[in-house]
Amino acid sequence: MRAKYVLSEVAVGLWRNISMTIAMIITMAVSLTMLGAGLLLYFQVQSMETYYRGQVEIIIYLNKDIAEDDEAKVNLQRELESDPLVQSVSFKNKDQAWADFRELFRDAPDLIESVEKDRLPASFEITLKDMDTADEFIAKYREYDEETIERIMNQQDALEEVFSLMGGVQNLALMMALVQGIAALLLVANTIQVAAYSKRREVSIMKLVGASNWFVQAPFVLEAVFAGLIGAVLAFLALVAGKAFLVDGTFKALFDIMTEMSWTRIWLMLPILAGIASLISAVTGWVTLRFQVKV
Amino acid sequence: MTKHYTRSNRPSIEDINVSIEKGEFVFFIGPTGAGKSTIIKLLLREQIPDKGKVWVNNKEVTSMRRWKVPAFRRSLGCVFQDFRLLPHRTAAENVAFALEVIGKSKTVARRVVPEVMDLVGLGGKEHRYPHELSGGEQQRVAIARAFVNRPLILLADEPTGNLDPDTSIEIMRLLDRINRTGTTIVMVTHDSNIVNQMRRRVIEIEGGHMVRDQARGVYG
Numbered sequence: 425m426r427a428k429y430v431l432s433e434v435a436v437g438l439w440r441n442i443s444m445t446i447a448m449i450i451t452m453a454v455s456l457t458m459l460g461a462g463l464l465l466y467f468q469v470q471s472m473e474t475y476y477r478g479q480v481e482i483i484i485y486l487n488k489d490i491a492e493d494d495e496a497k498v499n500l501q502r503e504l505e506s507d508p509l510v511q512s513v514s515f516k517n518k519d520q521a522w523a524d525f526r527e528l529f530r531d532a533p534d535l536i537e538s539v540e541k542d543r544l545p546a547s548f549e550i551t552l553k554d555m556d557t558a559d560e561f562i563a564k565y566r567e568y569d570e571e572t573i574e575r576i577m578n579q580q581d582a583l584e585e586v587f588s589l590m591g592g593v594q595n596l597a598l599m600m601a602l603v604q605g606i607a608a609l610l611l612v613a614n615t616i617q618v619a620a621y622s623k624r625r626e627v628s629i630m631k632l633v634g635a636s637n638w639f640v641q642a643p644f645v646l647e648a649v650f651a652g653l654i655g656a657v658l659a660f661l662a663l664v665a666g667k668a669f670l671v672d673g674t675f676k677a678l679f680d681i682m683t684e685m686s687w688t689r690i691w692l693m694l695p696i697l698a699g700i701a702s703l704i705s706a707v708t709g710w711v712t713l714r715f716q717v718k719v
Numbered sequence: 720m721t722k723h724y725t726r727s728n729r730p731s732i733e734d735i736n737v738s739i740e741k742g743e744f745v746f747f748i749g750p751t752g753a754g755k756s757t758i759i760k761l762l763l764r765e766q767i768p769d770k771g772k773v774w775v776n777n778k779e780v781t782s783m784r785r786w787k788v789p790a791f792r793r794s795l796g797c798v799f800q801d802f803r804l805l806p807h808r809t810a811a812e813n814v815a816f817a818l819e820v821i822g823k824s825k826t827v828a829r830r831v832v833p834e835v836m837d838l839v840g841l842g843g844k845e846h847r848y849p850h851e852l853s854g855g856e857q858q859r860v861a862i863a864r865a866f867v868n869r870p871l872i873l874l875a876d877e878p879t880g881n882l883d884p885d886t887s888i889e890i891m892r893l894l895d896r897i898n899r900t901g902t903t904i905v906m907v908t909h910d911s912n913i914v915n916q917m918r919r920r921v922i923e924i925e926g927g928h929m930v931r932d933q934a935r936g937v938y939g
Contacts (some may be wrong), residue, residue, distance in 0.1 A: 629803050633864070634793030635820045
């Protein structure tokens with residue numbers, strides 16, 4: 425099989441049916457973009473979970489009126505430090521709380537001004553030895569003296585909400601990928617059928633002379649694979665643009681909370697998407713032709 | 720080499736029992752619609768008989784696995800009334816296609832194709848496209864393609880159907896030459912002139928049945 429000849433046949437074939445080829449490529453690109461976005465989000469959630477699992481803390485907010493050297497606070501601290509469930513305890517007094525608050529919201533001076541310095545309570549930041557014991561731990565201190573403990577917050581709960589939101593977005597992206605993917609598959613099948621039909625005379629002559637099925641089918645399958653690869657490249661570019669303009673641009677504030685979405689991961693998408701696109705195109709092409717190009 | 724088949728393909732042909740030896744030149748004659756083309760199709764395994772068997776070169780064609788059929792077809796040569804050349808390739812490329820399909824290299828093709836083109840009398844016209852050739856020339860290309868792999872059998876389905884009488888005779892002379900090299904030829908035709916001139920074995924089909932099998936026959 426002369427490679428150059430086959431390639432030129434593929435190019436001619438795609439060009440003759442240019443509008444169908446373009447439709448095929450666009451649907452594939454959209455589908456692959458959605459798939460890529462879904463995958464990236466999945467990786468993102470995975471890395472965030474790993475990162476935050478090690479860091480997530482329980483925060484015990486103390487009553488505003490308690491001073492740093494109050495006996496109540498000291499007693500609580502001793503109890504916490506000797507608690508077998510606890511890994512580490514660190515005390516943040518009101519001044520520190522205020523400083524942290526100003527740092528966190530430094531871009532929103534209005535917000536800072538609206539909160540009095542004294543309003544922010546002191547807190548104990550606790551890391552447990554085993555996050556699965558969080559509920560047990562919280563239950564233990566829930567009944568503690570109300571005068572001392574204002575509120576106990578499990579940061580993991582807050583994060584779970586973020587995770588579930590991201591999970592929702594991911595599922596949405598994957599569903600769109602699936603729907604678009606089906607459309608793309610059908611378009612590939614249709615385009616190949618049209619191509620095979622328009623070449624039916626050549627195909628029948630080739631079969632008469634004894635060309636093997638593979639020899640006859642290869643150019644059509646290659647057309648589909650070629651279009652799939654172009655679609656994958658387009659999808660990759662779309663993801664790159666997404667990273668550049670959305671993640672690092674418009675929604676930077678949102679994405680800063682999360683662990684970084686590295687460029688390496690985006691580059692990884694190119695071979696993954698290309699592989700998936702080629703495989704699906706090839707299989708669809710082969711299956712379609714089996715029903716068309718029979719001996 | 721023996722060829723022998725029987726029986727019917729619904730109403731098309733019925734109960735035909737023929738045996739053809741290597742090197743023979745056999746005409747299948749009869750009115751249109753009598754079932755002659757079906758015979759070619761059976762030999763090529765484009766169709767399978769409802770009852771009976773077909774053997775070509777000691778291989779049973781009827782029970783052959785689907786994926787083996789292309790290889791089988793490469794061992795035959797086939798010529799048709801409508802020439803069936805690939806329109807976007809030159810004459811030489813059309814002939815080379817038969818070699819390509821077998822997997823022969825370009826070098827082999829470069830050597831063999833001109834020989835065959837000379838044999839059929841088209842030396843010098845290798846680079847013409849089918850639409851640039853006359854009917855007779857196109858059929859010569861088809862014959863060259865059918866013959867280039869030196870098949871044991873050459874099938875011809877009304878090869879002179881689209882040609883004028885003089886050209887038809889030239890084509891028959893060519894087929895005769897090929898037959899003399901030892902190639903068995905099975906030809907389906909309703910051209911009485913040719914049959915009468917060549918006086919070869921004639922098998923007459925009428926209404927799907929074989930009515931005559933004569934050694935040096937005429938068109939009756």
